[in-house]
Amino acid sequence: MGPGAKAKAADLQNAYQLGQLIAQRGWVLLTGGRNMGVMNAASHGAKATNGLTIGILPTDDPNSISEAVDIAIISDMGNARNNINVLSSDVVIACGMGAGTASEIALALKGNKKVILLNDNEQSKLFFKDVLPQNIYIVDNPGEAIKTAEEILALHHIA
Amino acid sequence: MGPGAKAKAADLQNAYQLGQLIAQRGWVLLTGGRNMGVMNAASHGAKATNGLTIGILPTDDPNSISEAVDIAIISDMGNARNNINVLSSDVVIACGMGAGTASEIALALKGNKKVILLNDNEQSKLFFKDVLPQNIYIVDNPGEAIKTAEEILALHHIA
């Protein structure tokens, strides 16, 4: 999960690497599916490594879908689809920050999902750590994010 | 908007007063509709002052509805209903803090709504002020929240 139009260059680089690492482990990548920002970069990274990519789209506009998404789920429910994104994920990695990303992190915590934060926004780390400390993991780079995800999956026996 | 089961005593007092003040102005109160926490307290405050109260419920469980809700909208879509709550509001007042409340604030900002924060969680103020500064208003008490709401409505010509 991460920003669309307002993603920073570092977020896009991290997202692309996350997509690669996720695909290398044989995991399925689930994103918001649009052809911009973190969701697009992560999907392209996963496809470059022959991964399977799912996108949960907010609208039914076919032109909004990333070409790197294999399976497009058309929710047509705007940002309410953010709740589906996080409930359908075994682990949530939030790459970058913005209003939409913040809503996904908060909805993930509300749904008792584990969330890994990869960004340079210190306020976001302090805030979400305060909301539900035991569900928040703070990392510095994509490799650390994936290692943390592996530990969470092993600990919680998620397939 | 505000916490359900985990609302603090101060949040409930503020919510009750907000409900009273909203009803006194002839405004319609819209909450998450459940019979607990901030949504319940605000609805009771509004009814004590003969206001009209709407509740957007997450489930179709009739026992979950606050008795102070006049009109129950049954979304049956869990926390995705938080997006409906904020999109249907002219101004969002967030009273207290938690994962669900954070998701409503973030979804409100994503939908370009003005959000008034009334809580004692300093991290939340720093964080949301950072996400979209021009849409966040920080207040210290219910009276100030309503005064701020009046100014926002006047400035933006919202009926």
Add this chain to the structure above:
Amino acid sequence: MGPGAKAKAADLQNAYQLGQLIAQRGWVLLTGGRNMGVMNAASHGAKATNGLTIGILPTDDPNSISEAVDIAIISDMGNARNNINVLSSDVVIACGMGAGTASEIALALKGNKKVILLNDNEQSKLFFKDVLPQNIYIVDNPGEAIKTAEEILALHHIA
């Protein structure tokens, strides 16, 4: 519930009368909220008789809202909002027929709601009567629809 752009003249007349009769009983009218077709006509009928009108809108376009809707709930979830319409209603009256109306009737039956059919589409009556006979009531005019609604509410002790 009923067609928008494709409503027939008879549907609009029936809808306006239904709105009037609903308001006269002090009931709240809930529709799909748009400024066209059956939802618009019913809302205008209710307002002509000083009723309270709720509209559950499919999009966040402010220009799509009927001016006869007092309280606009912005779902921004397209036709998935049809499920909210029926779950939030004590009794569903389907006035006219079309794909959207058929989805509301079917979702109402799935949610075990009582549905009153007022239209001249014989296939729709045969079909929905076949799907769940005990929940379908067929009427010939608005007055009969309201009388049937009163009987359903009395029998099932719905407030």
Add this chain to the structure above:
Amino acid sequence: MGPGAKAKAADLQNAYQLGQLIAQRGWVLLTGGRNMGVMNAASHGAKATNGLTIGILPTDDPNSISEAVDIAIISDMGNARNNINVLSSDVVIACGMGAGTASEIALALKGNKKVILLNDNEQSKLFFKDVLPQNIYIVDNPGEAIKTAEEILALHHIA
């Protein structure tokens, strides 16, 4: 798409065959994802032929997911998820009939999707053919359903 708990034996046989035929063509099977009825039978048929199966679940109950679903999308929005099912499908095949299935057919027609009906409910055929004739295809067996789907996909240049 098709009934869950109330599916008939013939529906389950047809669904299993549909799953097999869909997987044999290299298509992705999308169903409602639950471990009962037509969605379960179709998913098992597809997995028996090494297909890829997606399920859009109505609740977040992990025990409700068919073991033949590869990728579970957790909507947690009840029957409103039926709209996502049809909007995310290139072609909708309705196997069997019931209130939920009727809602999916109606929502598919509302979204201008092509719908293939495979059932022995004559009223449903007459009714949906009346609602939007150019989008309804009536078939007698799974093989004919797949042949019709191929023709629709070819005609409309759907990948």
